[in-house]
Amino acid sequence: MRPKAFGDLLSMQKKDAFFDLLKVLIRSPSVVGAEHSFFRVLQRELEERGARVTWYEGLLVAQGARPGTAMFSAHIDRHGLVCTGPNEFQYAAFVAGNRSDLLGNSVSEKLMRKIVDRFQAVAVTAYEPWSGSYFGSGVIKRTYVCEYRNNLIFEVDGLEHLVAGTPVAFSDRLSISDGILSAQLDNVLCAAHLVHLFALGFQGTAFFTAQEEAGSSWRYLLEWFRRFNGGTDKLVVVDTSPYPDRETADRQQVVLRRRDVNAGFHEGTTAMLEELCRQRGISFGYKDAYIEEQNRAAVAQGSEPQSLGSTELGRIVAASGGFVQGTTLQIPTTGYHTMEESSTLEANEAFSRLLTQIAERYGAL
Numbered sequence: 001m002r003p004k005a006f007g008d009l010l011s012m013q014k015k016d017a018f019f020d021l022l023k024v025l026i027r028s029p030s031v032v033g034a035e036h037s038f039f040r041v042l043q044r045e046l047e048e049r050g051a052r053v054t055w056y057e058g059l060l061v062a063q064g065a066r067p068g069t070a071m072f073s074a075h076i077d078r079h080g081l082v083c084t085g086p087n088e089f090q091y092a093a094f095v096a097g098n099r100s101d102l103l104g105n106s107v108s109e110k111l112m113r114k115i116v117d118r119f120q121a122v123a124v125t126a127y128e129p130w131s132g133s134y135f136g137s138g139v140i141k142r143t144y145v146c147e148y149r150n151n152l153i154f155e156v157d158g159l160e161h162l163v164a165g166t167p168v169a170f171s172d173r174l175s176i177s178d179g180i181l182s183a184q185l186d187n188v189l190c191a192a193h194l195v196h197l198f199a200l201g202f203q204g205t206a207f208f209t210a211q212e213e214a215g216s217s218w219r220y221l222l223e224w225f226r227r228f229n230g231g232t233d234k235l236v237v238v239d240t241s242p243y244p245d246r247e248t249a250d251r252q253q254v255v256l257r258r259r260d261v262n263a264g265f266h267e268g269t270t271a272m273l274e275e276l277c278r279q280r281g282i283s284f285g286y287k288d289a290y291i292e293e294q295n296r297a298a299v300a301q302g303s304e305p306q307s308l309g310s311t312e313l314g315r316i317v318a319a320s321g322g323f324v325q326g327t328t329l330q331i332p333t334t335g336y337h338t339m340e341e342s343s344t345l346e347a348n349e350a351f352s353r354l355l356t357q358i359a360e361r362y363g364a365l
Contacts, residue, residue, distance in 0.1 A: 014199055018352075021045060022174055022192040026183050029127050029169030031080030033096030035210040037132030038076055042195065042208055049198035051206075056227075058210040058220030062194075064203030070364035071205045071326070072197075072355070073221060073237045074190040075212030075312060079337055081124065081154055081168040089154040089168060097214035116143050116152060118338060123171040126159055135159075135166060172339055182342040185333060187212070189343065190238040197355055204364030209312065218315035225324050233266045235326030236273075236358060237313040238351075240343065241287055242336030249343075252285035253350035255330035259288050261307050262314030270327040276357045282350045287330070329354065 024045070030038035039060045043053045051062040060076075081089040082096075119140050126135035138158030146153045159168065175182040181189070194206040207224070209217035225231060243249035256273055259265055277284045288308055295305035316324050331351050335341040359365035 014196070015349075017199060018192065018196045019174070019176070021196055022181075022189065025188050025192050025195075026172050026174050029080070029125060029132065029167065030076055030078050030188070031082065031129075031167040031169050032077035032092045032211055032213040033082065034080075034092070034127075034129035034167035035077050036130050037127065039208070039210075040132065042076065042191070045195050046198060046206075049195065051198045056220065056224060058217065059224055060208040061224065062198065062206045062208070064198065064205075064364065066203040066364055067205045069204040070202075070359045070362035071207070071232060071235045072194055072358075073207035073209060073235060073312065074194050074239065075187050075209045075217050076191045077210055077213050077217075078169070078184055078186065078188060079213060080170055081156075083126075083159070083162040083164050083166040083168065085164055087155055087160045089156055089159075091152050091154075092167060093213040094152065096211055097216070116145060119143060119154070119170070122339060124156060124159070124168045125171045126162055126166050126168045129167050135162065137171065138168075170339060176345075179345045180342050181345065181348065182335070182340050184337075184339050185331075185341040185343060186240045186337060187238075189240060189331060189348075193238065193348075193352060193355060196352070197359065200356060201365055202359050204359060204362065212312055215310075215315070217312050218319060221312070222316050222320055222324060225320070231320070231323040231325070233325040234269050234362065235313065235324060236269070237311065237326065237328045238355075239311070239328065239330050240333045240336075240341070241330035242341075243332055243334055246334055246342075249332040249334050249347075251283075252332055253283045253347045254354055255287050255328075255332050256284050257287050257311070257328045257330070260309050260311045260314035260328075262310055263317035265313060265317065265327045266325040269325070272361065273327060273329060273354070273358070276354060276361065280353060280357060282354055285332075329358075 028038050028041045046053050046062045054061045080092045082092045084090045122140045125137045138156040140154055141157045142155040144153055172184045209221055211217050241255040291308050298305050311328055313328050331343050331347050333341050333343045
């Protein structure tokens with residue numbers, strides 16, 4: 001074994017450039033269902049790093065000189081609101097996923113009650129979805145469940161002038177303190193890692209998908225593979241992975257999966273990631289095994305078990321019948337779907353090292 005792999009050396013370089021990039025991306029709104037302006041920002045950052053960028057519906061594809069080697073995918077949408085009437089706003093993921101209608105497909109009361117107090121007094125920014133032009137700012141003053149529509153409604157001070165259809169992002173910026181990164185990280189953090197990978201010499205393919213939070217991103221990705229009639233078994237989907245507290249999250253630097261609620265993942269690709277972790281001294285945990293362990297304890301105590309979770313990869317594997325396969329690689333976080341979602345610098349450095357190792361293994365670096 002070489003004392004230092006090429007990927008290890010690269011991953012320790014340009015750290016400040018990565019954080020500068022992450023700050024820019026976090027400040028650029030990308031509300032689910034209104035991601036077009038964020039794609040523009042991504043295109044600029046990717047092309048500055050030598051990538052060839054192609055747009056498709058709901059998908060931006062960045063490629064280097066050897067696009068058929070390593071393939072990564074990250075969703076780029078984040079939670080936010082959308083104006084649905086005079087000083088009336090709804091959770092954008094529910095609207096984009098057609099889960100705010102009156103046809104029996106509405107969000108469960110349990111989920112609405114879970115969210116209703118999450119964003120009290122949060123600052124928000126309205127923007128034009130195509131150009132990203134600033135339309136004003138405000139503060140969420142009230143959130144409630146409308147009993148007549150069985151739907152979650154937000155009221156915002158300062159955005160009374162908006163017309164229906166305008167996206168409203170949670171105002172956000174990166175905070176770094178005591179080795180912890182904090183912001184609305186899901187999933188701008190992994191998108192930044194993939195953009196930065198091109199600065200480190202990546203020559204493969206990176207996919208950036210829209211509307212994952214609404215359950216639609218897999219459709220755009222599968223359409224791309226069908227368009228060129230080329231499947232794969234080595235797609236690596238990157239994302240954040242929530243844990244209940246810092247202690248539990250810090251038991252691993254990166255998170256792997258063998259399956260989710262939708263499908264099993266490619267055993268060979270998953271084993272390859274585990275092998276690289278062991279070779280490079282990167283601690284890892286399997287999220288499906290963690291959930292199964294939690295469920296055994298819950299059942300023993302008479303509690304309701306939780307789902308294995310639904311991922312972009314699991315959806316595309318199930319829908320394609322295995323035509324598109326691969327595995328997931330995730331960064332452990334706490335504060336899921338809040339403005340204070342956090343991950344450690346240590347986990348991000350390990351994640352970056354592993355990305356370069358995967359790229360090197362497939363001949364993309």
